[in-house]
Amino acid sequence: MKKIDLLAVAYLLATVPGTAVAQEAIGEIVQSASPIINDDHTVTFRLKKMSGSDPFIEGSFTTGPVKMNYDSVQGEFVYRTPKPLEPQLYTYRFVVDGLGVADPGNIHQLRDVSFINNYFIIRDGSGERGELFSVNEVPHGTVSATWYHSDALGRDRRMNIYFPPGYEKSEMRYPVLYLLHGTGGDENAWVELGRAPEIFDNLIARGEMTPAIVVMPNGVIDTDAAPGYGPAGLSAPVTRTENWMNGRFDMMFPEIVRFIDSTYRTEATADTRAIAGLSMGGFNAMNISRQYPDMFSWVGLFSAAMLDRARGDNEIFRDEESKLKRQMSGPLKLYWIGIGDQDFLYEQNAAYRDRLDRLGFRYEYHESGMGHQWINWRDYLVIFARKIFKK
Amino acid sequence: MKKIDLLAVAYLLATVPGTAVAQEAIGEIVQSASPIINDDHTVTFRLKKMSGSDPFIEGSFTTGPVKMNYDSVQGEFVYRTPKPLEPQLYTYRFVVDGLGVADPGNIHQLRDVSFINNYFIIRDGSGERGELFSVNEVPHGTVSATWYHSDALGRDRRMNIYFPPGYEKSEMRYPVLYLLHGTGGDENAWVELGRAPEIFDNLIARGEMTPAIVVMPNGVIDTDAAPGYGPAGLSAPVTRTENWMNGRFDMMFPEIVRFIDSTYRTEATADTRAIAGLSMGGFNAMNISRQYPDMFSWVGLFSAAMLDRARGDNEIFRDEESKLKRQMSGPLKLYWIGIGDQDFLYEQNAAYRDRLDRLGFRYEYHESGMGHQWINWRDYLVIFARKIFKK
Numbered sequence: 001m002k003k004i005d006l007l008a009v010a011y012l013l014a015t016v017p018g019t020a021v022a023q024e025a026i027g028e029i030v031q032s033a034s035p036i037i038n039d040d041h042t043v044t045f046r047l048k049k050m051s052g053s054d055p056f057i058e059g060s061f062t063t064g065p066v067k068m069n070y071d072s073v074q075g076e077f078v079y080r081t082p083k084p085l086e087p088q089l090y091t092y093r094f095v096v097d098g099l100g101v102a103d104p105g106n107i108h109q110l111r112d113v114s115f116i117n118n119y120f121i122i123r124d125g126s127g128e129r130g131e132l133f134s135v136n137e138v139p140h141g142t143v144s145a146t147w148y149h150s151d152a153l154g155r156d157r158r159m160n161i162y163f164p165p166g167y168e169k170s171e172m173r174y175p176v177l178y179l180l181h182g183t184g185g186d187e188n189a190w191v192e193l194g195r196a197p198e199i200f201d202n203l204i205a206r207g208e209m210t211p212a213i214v215v216m217p218n219g220v221i222d223t224d225a226a227p228g229y230g231p232a233g234l235s236a237p238v239t240r241t242e243n244w245m246n247g248r249f250d251m252m253f254p255e256i257v258r259f260i261d262s263t264y265r266t267e268a269t270a271d272t273r274a275i276a277g278l279s280m281g282g283f284n285a286m287n288i289s290r291q292y293p294d295m296f297s298w299v300g301l302f303s304a305a306m307l308d309r310a311r312g313d314n315e316i317f318r319d320e321e322s323k324l325k326r327q328m329s330g331p332l333k334l335y336w337i338g339i340g341d342q343d344f345l346y347e348q349n350a351a352y353r354d355r356l357d358r359l360g361f362r363y364e365y366h367e368s369g370m371g372h373q374w375i376n377w378r379d380y381l382v383i384f385a386r387k388i389f390k391k
Numbered sequence: 392m393k394k395i396d397l398l399a400v401a402y403l404l405a406t407v408p409g410t411a412v413a414q415e416a417i418g419e420i421v422q423s424a425s426p427i428i429n430d431d432h433t434v435t436f437r438l439k440k441m442s443g444s445d446p447f448i449e450g451s452f453t454t455g456p457v458k459m460n461y462d463s464v465q466g467e468f469v470y471r472t473p474k475p476l477e478p479q480l481y482t483y484r485f486v487v488d489g490l491g492v493a494d495p496g497n498i499h500q501l502r503d504v505s506f507i508n509n510y511f512i513i514r515d516g517s518g519e520r521g522e523l524f525s526v527n528e529v530p531h532g533t534v535s536a537t538w539y540h541s542d543a544l545g546r547d548r549r550m551n552i553y554f555p556p557g558y559e560k561s562e563m564r565y566p567v568l569y570l571l572h573g574t575g576g577d578e579n580a581w582v583e584l585g586r587a588p589e590i591f592d593n594l595i596a597r598g599e600m601t602p603a604i605v606v607m608p609n610g611v612i613d614t615d616a617a618p619g620y621g622p623a624g625l626s627a628p629v630t631r632t633e634n635w636m637n638g639r640f641d642m643m644f645p646e647i648v649r650f651i652d653s654t655y656r657t658e659a660t661a662d663t664r665a666i667a668g669l670s671m672g673g674f675n676a677m678n679i680s681r682q683y684p685d686m687f688s689w690v691g692l693f694s695a696a697m698l699d700r701a702r703g704d705n706e707i708f709r710d711e712e713s714k715l716k717r718q719m720s721g722p723l724k725l726y727w728i729g730i731g732d733q734d735f736l737y738e739q740n741a742a743y744r745d746r747l748d749r750l751g752f753r754y755e756y757h758e759s760g761m762g763h764q765w766i767n768w769r770d771y772l773v774i775f776a777r778k779i780f781k782k
C-alpha cells in the first residue's frame with residue numbers, strides 16, 4: 001500500500017496548484033476553478049490574491065478592463081458577466097498590480113503575437129461558432145508541423161498542414177487550401193487562435209465542406225518558424241522584419257505549392273486550389289493570386305491589408321491593373337472579400353472594391369460588424385470553407 | 392503613407408505588451424525583456440509591478456522560492472542567479488501576491504499537468520543537453536497530431552507522432568519507438584516538456600540515433616486527448632481517472648501498434664520496435680513488454696512506477712514471474728532502467744532490480760542524481776535513443 005500512496009501523493013503534488021511550491025514560505029494560494037460557465041451562459045471568474053490593489057479582468061467580452069469585486073465570504077475576487085454571452089470563443093486575462101496575468105484556474109491559453117490569454121468557449125447547440133470552434137465527437141483530421149526547403153531562401157522553413165480525416169488510409173487526391181496568417185502571426189496562428197482544425201473537422205463531418213488539405217505556412221521570411229520552434233532560438237524577437245510585406249514572400253510562393261504537390265496526394269489544378277489570408281495574409285493572397293493567375297480558382301481576402309503601393313521595388317507590385325484583368329479572365333471562380341464595418345482597414349477595402357468594380361472584376365463581398373479581430377476571421381473562414389471546391 | 396502607417400500602428404498595438412489595453416485606466420506596465428542570459432551564463436530576471444508585496448521567483452534552478460530585489464534605478468524587481476547555470480532547459484515562474492504568474496517578458500511557456508511555467512535554455516557548444524534540447528539548423532522531422540480508432544474503447548483517441556527527416560519523400564520503412572508519458576501527462580508531454588522532437592532531430596543529424604518513427608499516445612484511457620484537444624472539452628479536469636494504472640491501457644496496447652504498422656511505413660518486427668516511458672509510462676512499458684514479449688526488443692523504464700501489485704484484477708498483472716522468464720528468452724535486446732538517486736521511487740526500482748537479478752534477467756542500469764523530474768527524463772531519452780535499433 002505504501003508505494004502506491006507515494007505515487008498518489010506525487011501525483012497530487014503535481015496537480016493541485018500551489019502545493020508543489022513551498023507553501024509555508026510564500027503563501028501561494030490554492031485557486032478556485034475559473035471560469036464557471038453558468039447555465040444561463042453568464043460566466044463567473046474567480047481569483048484569490050493576498051495583497052496589493054484590486055484586480056481587473058479584461059477580455060473579448062468586456063469593454064476595456066473591469067474591476068473585480070471582493071467576495072469576503074469566499075475570500076476571492078469575482079467577476080460575473082452582466083449578460084449571457086453569445087456562442088463564441090472568448091479570450092481574457094486578469095490585471096494584477098499592473099501585471100497582465102493568466103487565470104490560475106484555467107490552463108487553456110492562446111498566444112496572440114506577444115500576448116498570452118486564457119480562453120473559453122460558449123456553445124449553445126446551434127451548430128455555429130461555439131460548436132464549430134470546439135472539438136466534437138466527429139472524425140478528426142491530422143495536424144502536422146512539417147519543414148520544407150525554400151530554394152529561394154536556401155533554408156528550411158516550418159508550416160502546419162491539416163489533412164482531412166481518412167487521408168492516411170485513403171488513396172484519394174485532395175484539393176488544397178493555402179491559409180495565411182497576419183502581421184505578427186506565424187504558422188501556428190490559424191491552428192491555435194483560428195481554430196482551423198476544429199472548424200474543418202466539424203464542417204467536413206456535416207458535409208458542409210469539401211475535404212481538403214490545408215497548408216498554413218510561415219509568412220515572415222526573416223524567421224523560419226513560430227517563436228521557439230525555429231533555429232532563431234527563444235530570444236528571437238516577435239517583431240516585424242526587414243521583409244515585411246515587401247512582396248518577397250508572395251513572389252516565392254510557388255515553391256510552397258510545388259512542395260505540397262510533390263509530397264502529398266493533391267489534386268494539382270487551379271480548380272482544386274484555394275488561397276486565403278487575414279490582414280497581411282489577405283495582402284499576400286491578393287498579390288499571389290494576381291501574380292500567378294492560373295494557380296488559384298478560389299481566393300479569400302479576410303480584412304486584407306490592401307496597400308496601394310509597393311513596399312520596395314518588387315515585381316509583384318508592377319502592372320497590377322493588367323494582372324488583375326488577366327486574373328479575372330482566368331480560372332478564377334470565387335474572389336471573396338470580408339471586412340468588419342469597424343475595421344481600420346475598412347476604407348482601404350472600399351477603395352479596392354471600387355477599383356475592382358471599375359475593372360468589372362467580379363467578387364463576393366461580406367461585411368460584418370466589429371473590427372480587425374479573430375472573431376471575424378474565424379467566421380470568414382467558416383463562410384469561405386463552405387464555398388470552395390464546389391463544382 | 393497614411394494607410395501603411397495605420398497598419399504599423401495596429402502592429403505595434405499587438406506586439407508591445409500593455410499597449411493594447413486601456414493603459415490610462417489600469418496602468419499596466421510595459422515590461423523589460425526577461426530573462427537575460429548573460430555571457431557568463433548567469434541569468435537575470437526582471438519584473439515591474441506597481442503595488443502589493445515583493446515578488447518571488449521559483450524555478451528548476453532555485454531551491455524553493457527566492458525573493459527578488461528592487462532596483463530603484465530601473466524601477467523593477469531583479470533576480471540574478473548567483474552562479475552560472477549549466478547547459479540545460481530550465482523552467483520558472485514568478486509568485487506575485489500569492490499568485491503564480493508567468494514572466495510577462497517571456498512568451499515561451501510549457502505546461503506540466505496543471506502548472507504553466509516559463510522556460511529558457513542554456514547552451515554552451517558542448518553538444519549535450521542545452522544543444523540537444525534546442526532547435527538547430529539541422530533537418531527537422533515532422534510532428535503530427537493524429538487520431539486513431541480504439542476498438543477496445545469504441546472511440547477515437549489522439550496521439551503525437553514524430554516522423555524522421557525525409558520520411559515523406561522516401562520509400563523506406565522505419566523502426567518505431569513508442570514513448571509513454573507519466574501520470575497527469577498526456578500525448579503532448581514528450582513533445583513539449585520532453586523536447587523529444589528536438590532531441591531526435593539533433594541526434595539523427597549527428598548519426599547518433601537510427602532514424603525512427605516515434606509514437607506518443609495518450610495513456611489516460613478515460614480521456615481521449617490532452618486537455619483542450621478532445622471532445623471532453625475545456626472544463627475536463629486534469630485529474631487521475633478511474634482507469635489509472637489498472638492495466639487496461641497496457642492490455643489494449645497492441646491496437647496502437649497495429650494502427651501504426653497498418654498506416655505508416657514501419658519495419659514491423661520486434662527488432663525494430665522499442666517502448667519506453669517515464670513514471671507511469673515506465674510502468675506501462677514494463678507491463679506491455681512483459682505481456683507481449685515478442686513485440687519489443689528494446690525497452691526503457693525511466694523512473695518507472697513499479698507497483699508490486701495489480702490495481703484491479705487485470706490479466707496483465709497475473710503470472711508476472713513466468714511472463715518475465717518468457718520475456719528474457721524472447722527477442723529482447725535491451726532492457727534499460729534509469730532512476731535518480733533522489734527519486735521517491737528509488738526503493739521500488741531497487742526492489743525490482745533485485746527481482747530481475749534473482750531471475751537472471753539481464754538489464755542495463757543507469758543511476759543519475761536528482762529525483763522524479765524532467766531533467767532526468769530528457770537525459771534518459773537521449774541515452775536510450777542512442778542505444779536502440781543498433782544491429
